[in-house]
Amino acid sequence: MKHSVFSLSVLTVCILFTSCVSKKQFAGLQSDYNKLQTENSDLRKSYQDTKEQLVESRTNAKSLEDRLAEARRNNEEIRSSYAALQGSLDKSLQQNSQGNINISKLVDEINASNRFIKQLVETKTKSDSLNLVLSNNLTRSLSREELKEVDIQVLKGVVYISLADNMLYKSGSYEVNERAGETLSKIAKIIMDYKDYDVLIEGNTDTDPITRANIRNNWDLSALRASSVVQVLQNSYGVDPKRLTAAGRGEFNPIADNNSALGKQRNRRTQIIITPKLDQFMELIDKAPESSNK
Template sequence: MKHPIIPVAILFSGLLMTGCVSSGKFKGLQLDYDKLQTEHRDLGQKYQQGQLELAEGRTRIKSLEEQLAYEKANNAQLKEAYASLQKSLDNSINQNSQGNVNISKLVDEINASNKYIQHLVNTKNKSDSLNMVLTNNLTRSLSREEMKDVDVQVLKGVVYISLSDNMLYKSGSYEISDKAGETLSKIAKIIQDYRDYEVLIEGNTDSDPISKPNIRNNWDLSALRASSVVQALQSTYGVDPKRLTAGGRGEYNPIADNATANGKMRNRRTQIIITPKLDQFMELIDKAPETDTVNTVDGM
C-alpha cells in the first residue's frame, strides 16, 4: 500500500508560486513534508514485512495440512490393524473354548518338567563337584616327577587320566614296567574311593607300524596295553573287574601330529577314563516326566 505524496509536493510548490510565504510557515510546511516522507517510508517497510509474514504463514498452514493428512492416513491404518488383531483374538478365544483344553493338566505337566530339569541340574552339579574332588585328590597324590608323565583333565563331566607309554610299558611291549607300579597304585586308590564310577582303559599308539611276532599291528598293541592295565588294576590293586573295560584305538585317535617325534610321543598313551555308571543315566531317564501332554488344540 502506497500513500499519495505527490499531491502534497504539488501543493507545496503551488504555495511557493502563488506568492510569498513567511519563513515560519515555510519551515512548518517543510517539517510536515519531511514527516510525511518518513511515515511513507515506515509504512512501506511495514507493508513488506507484512507480506513476508503472510507468505510464512501460508507455508506453515500448508505444512500443517500435509501433516494432518498423514496422521489421518496413519490413524486409518492403525484402526485396520486393531480390527485385525481383535478378530484374531476373538478367533483364538473361540477355538480355545471349542478345543476343551485342560489348563490345569497343562500346568501340572509344566511343573513336572520344571522339577525334572532342576533334578538334572542338581545331578550335573553333584557330578561336576565329585569330578573336581576326584581330580584334586588324584593330582595331590601324584609327585611332581609323576605329573610329567600323567595328564588329568575333566571334559564334559568325564575325568581323563592320560599316561605316557614311556612310564607305563617296556619299550615296544605291552608289559607294564616296574616304574609304573607306584603311579598305578595311586590311581587305583582314587578309583576305589569312587565306586559309583565306571572305568574305561583305552590304548592309543602312534602311526609307526609295529613289528613283533606276537603283535600283528597297532590295533593289537593298543588293545593289549589297555588289557594289561585292566588286569593290573584287578589283580594287583583289587579294583572290581565289573567296573573295568579295556579298549584299543590303535593309531586312529591322535592328539598330535605324527609327523614329528614329539607328536608321536604324545600319541603313544593310555587313557583311564572315569565316568558315572550307565545305570545312573538310565535312572535319570526313568525319572523323566511322562510326555502325555496335550500338544494340540482342537480346531487350531
C-alpha cells in the same frame, strides 16, 4: 359459525327492508354488523387454525405410528441379536472352560518337566563336583615327577588320566613295567574311593607299524596295553573288574601330529577314563514325566 352467518343475513335484510329507522338505530345496527363481521372473521381464522392443527395432529399421529412400528422392528432385531450373542457367549464359556482344563494340564506337565530337569541338573552338578574333587585328590597324591608324565583333565563331567607309554611299558611291549607300579597304585586308590564310577582303560599308538611276533598291528598293541593295565589294577590293587573296561584305538585317535617325534610321543599313551555310572542317569530318564497328548 352457521348461527353467526344467519344472524348477519337477517340483520342485512332488516336494514334493506326497513327504511324508517332513526340514525341512532342505524348506528347501533351498523355497530352490531361490524361486530358480527369481526366475530365471523375470527371464527373463520379459528376454524382454519383448527383445521391446520387437525392435519398436523393426523400427520404427527402417522409419524408416531411409523416410529412405533420401527421401534418394534428394532426391538425384535435387538432380541435376535441378544439371543445370538447369548449363544456365542455360552459357547465361548464352554470352550474357555475346556481351554482352562487343557492349560491346567499343560502347566502340570511343564512343572513336572521342570522338576525332572532340575533333578538332572542337580545330579549333573553333583557329578561334576565329585569329578573335580576326584581330580584334585589324584593330583595331590602324585609326586612332582609323576605329574610330568601324567596329564589329568576333567572334560564334560569325565575325568581323563593320560599316561605316557614310556612310563608304563618297555618300547614296543605291552607289559607294564615296575616303574609304573607306584603311580598305578595311587590311581587305583582313587578309583576304589569313588565306587559309583566306571573306568575305561584305552590304549593309543602312533602311526609307526609294529614289528613283533604275535602282534599283528597297532590295533593289537593298543588293546593289549589296555588289557595289561586293567589286569594290574584288578590283580595287584584290588579294583573290582566289573567296573573296568579295556579298549584299543590304535593309531586312529591322535592328539598331535604324527609327522614329528614329539607328536608321536604324545600319541603313544594310555588313558584311564573315569565316568559316573550311566545307569544313574538312565534311572532318572526312566522316571521322566510322560507327555500327554490327550
